Amino acid sequence: MKTRVLLLRCEEYDPVRIAQVIGQGMDELGVRPRGRTMVKPNCVIAHRDFFPHAFTRAEFLDGLLTALQSRGEAMTDLSVGERCGITIPTRYNFANAGYNPVLQRHHTRAVYFDEGPQVMFSLSRPESLRKYIYIPQPVAECEFLVNAPKLKAHPWTQMTLALKAYIGLQNDAHRLIDHDHMLDAKIADLQDIISPGLIVADAIIAGEQTMLTPAPFPLGLILMGTNPVAVDSIGARIVGLDPRNVGHIRISAERGIGPLSLDEIAVSGDVTLEQAEARAHGFRLSLDKVDKIFNGRSNLTVHAGPPPDADKGYDYCWGGCPGSLYEDMHVLRAMQPNVYHEIKPMHIVFGDWKEPINTRPGERVMFIGDCAHFSGQINGRPVDIPYLYVRRENRDPHTARSHEIVYKLFAAIWYWIRHLREPVVRVRGCPSSMAETILYLSLLGGTVNPYLHPRIMFKFMYYYAISKVVKWWRLGLRPLFRRRSLSVPATQAPLS
Numbered sequence: 244m245k246t247r248v249l250l251l252r253c254e255e256y257d258p259v260r261i262a263q264v265i266g267q268g269m270d271e272l273g274v275r276p277r278g279r280t281m282v283k284p285n286c287v288i289a290h291r292d293f294f295p296h297a298f299t300r301a302e303f304l305d306g307l308l309t310a311l312q313s314r315g316e317a318m319t320d321l322s323v324g325e326r327c328g329i330t331i332p333t334r335y336n337f338a339n340a341g342y343n344p345v346l347q348r349h350h351t352r353a354v355y356f357d358e359g360p361q362v363m364f365s366l367s368r369p370e371s372l373r374k375y376i377y378i379p380q381p382v383a384e385c386e387f388l389v390n391a392p393k394l395k396a397h398p399w400t401q402m403t404l405a406l407k408a409y410i411g412l413q414n415d416a417h418r419l420i421d422h423d424h425m426l427d428a429k430i431a432d433l434q435d436i437i438s439p440g441l442i443v444a445d446a447i448i449a450g451e452q453t454m455l456t457p458a459p460f461p462l463g464l465i466l467m468g469t470n471p472v473a474v475d476s477i478g479a480r481i482v483g484l485d486p487r488n489v490g491h492i493r494i495s496a497e498r499g500i501g502p503l504s505l506d507e508i509a510v511s512g513d514v515t516l517e518q519a520e521a522r523a524h525g526f527r528l529s530l531d532k533v534d535k536i537f538n539g540r541s542n543l544t545v546h547a548g549p550p551p552d553a554d555k556g557y558d559y560c561w562g563g564c565p566g567s568l569y570e571d572m573h574v575l576r577a578m579q580p581n582v583y584h585e586i587k588p589m590h591i592v593f594g595d596w597k598e599p600i601n602t603r604p605g606e607r608v609m610f611i612g613d614c615a616h617f618s619g620q621i622n623g624r625p626v627d628i629p630y631l632y633v634r635r636e637n638r639d640p641h642t643a644r645s646h647e648i649v650y651k652l653f654a655a656i657w658y659w660i661r662h663l664r665e666p667v668v669r670v671r672g673c674p675s676s677m678a679e680t681i682l683y684l685s686l687l688g689g690t691v692n693p694y695l696h697p698r699i700m701f702k703f704m705y706y707y708a709i710s711k712v713v714k715w716w717r718l719g720l721r722p723l724f725r726r727r728s729l730s731v732p733a734t735q736a737p738l739s
Contacts, residue, residue: 261306278386324354395450426562427490472501548594
């Protein structure tokens, strides 16, 4: 039988209408939630003024919860879980997204993956990048996952929908592992964690160009299905992509996770695929390399050398540091619209760069990523940037750690003070943390600092403090008072 994908018309963010549409779709698919049910939205970042179209909308979540609860006779628990991006506490983004009153109204609890324990999950496929990864304990205990992504363009993977949304199942330290030129394979690996019982995609207003600061593109659609490859294949076609050319969709299909061809997918609903494609006409994607985007069009001059394993055909690290620079500059532009030309002139270097770097007096050079390498003259001074890349087989997820955003903020300021007179700055990581990159861009470039923006800083610090206290209690003090038993398979082990 063909795998089914529904294209359903929904023009506005009306929770009542959304509940009706999703409920009818569940009936048509024959899907009912059961056991410990978790909804995983896309809440990578949220703010009413700066990031209004980056996340699954609260009205959409409201309608989805209504539909699930009205058909949830077999549910024993219902929660909404996520780990947002760029080291921001998930609590902060849930509050900005308007999720809290929705969760209270539905008597549904929030699960913040950055505040609880991680467990080891074994990967059995021979083609997997590694033998095990770490995931949040509530995900390991989940019996029915509802994937509720937002349809958006993406500078790392061309588009993000059901498959790419699984990146949000990992915390900061483990999310960055393999988030490089092998990102598409990492996304395919994550699909083995849990198969979604239901996929309900928010495409009422899709996001074009970027994933953190997307421009709104009204599509008036809800996509539904039970197979992420099939849903993403249809989503890709809607926005003008051939799914065979989208790495994570193709690799997932090759692993047998789902069908890619229209011959194996039955598209139904009240909107045809052709009508959906017509609705998306003119949808803008992120398909350019960062040197083409910034050189000659901004005060940044980007030098993109080849990443590791370039001899295997990877001439550009689509899943790593270059995409981080692109998104970071768009975050800055959301708060400082003319930042492309107001940022101080500087050079950005990725990968193994062998050509001269011709700077003018006062221009700084920022080398981003552990694979950055350069030996030559900068401002008449000899500079040697060593190759610090640690090969994939030597990176152990068990020992992965990530610093908190406040630590990163003070570390970046201290580094900046100590190197005020030096023309060269190096930002470590594979890939570099988006938070660290954006901090260095703001410090060296004299731009707004997003974390210290008046409309962000105080509310951010409030939720940051709550998040750290809760995490400290759950992972530090609470185990001292009573033993905890982890209800996870025997192949999994806890990591605090």
